[in-house]
Amino acid sequence: MKVFIVLAAVAALASAQSSFKCPAKDGQYEDERQCDKFYECRDGIATTKLCPDGLVFDPTIRKINKCDQPFNVDCGDRTELQQAKSNHNCPRRNGFFAHPDPTVCDKFYNCIEGEFIEVPCTAGLHFDEYSGTCVWPDSAARTGCSAVNKKTKEGFECPKEPPVDNQGQAVAHPKYPHPTDCQRFFVCLNGVEPRDLGCQVGEVYNEESQRCDAPENVRGCEDWYKDAEETAQPTKARS
Structure with a gap:
C-alpha cells in the first residue's frame, strides 16, 4: 500500500x-x-x-x-x-518578520536562509509585516506593544503638537531648549521620543536658529561660561 x-x-x-x-x-x-x-x-x-x-x-x-x-x-x-521551513525565530527561511515577542513592536527580524538579524525601527515607529517597513504606530495598528518611555530622566516629554516649518509641515525632529541649562537641549525623534543632548563646551543652544551658538548671541546666556570661569562654581540657571 x-x-x-x-x-x-x-x-x-x-x-x-x-x-x-x-x-x-x-x-x-x-x-x-x-x-x-x-x-x-x-x-x-x-x-x-x-x-x-x-x-x-x-x-x-x-x-x-x-x-x-x-x-x-x-x-x-x-x-x-x-510548506514553511521555519525555526524558532524565522517563520520562513527568508523574509522580514515581526519580533517573536508580540509586545516588542519597534524591532523586527530579517531572516536570510534561516539565520536572523534583529533590526530596530527608527525611534517612534512600529514594524508592519504587510509592508515590510517601520511605520507610525497608528498605521501598523498592532496591539499589546510595550509602552515606550516618553520622558527623559528629568521629566521632559515631547509636546503633542510639534512645531511646523515655513511650508506648514510638521518638523520631523523638533528641538527644544533646556529650561535651566544653556548648554543643553532636547530633540524629539519623529516628534515623539525625547533625547537629552548638549552643545560642546564654549557654546550654548540658540532656540531661534535651532543650533549651538556663541553665548553672546543668545539672550540670557551671554555670561554662561564667563561666570563659571570666574567663580569656579557650577553653572547657573538660564535667566
Missing part, C-alpha cells in the same frame, strides 16, 4: 509538470495556483522550480532572479505556498 501511495504521488507530480505548456518564447513563467512556484522553459521543455522559502515569484521582474519579498508582489489568485 505504501509503495502505491509513493508511486501515486510521483505520478501526480509528473502530471503536474507535464500539464504546463511552455509558450514559444523561452523564459520563466508563474504557476497558476502557487505563488512561490514557477516554470523555466527551454526549447519548449518546462522545469518546475520553487523560490527560496519565504520569497514568491514575480513574473514582472525584468531580471533572471524573479523571486522577491511577498509585500512587493501581487500574487492575485496564486494563494498557495510551499
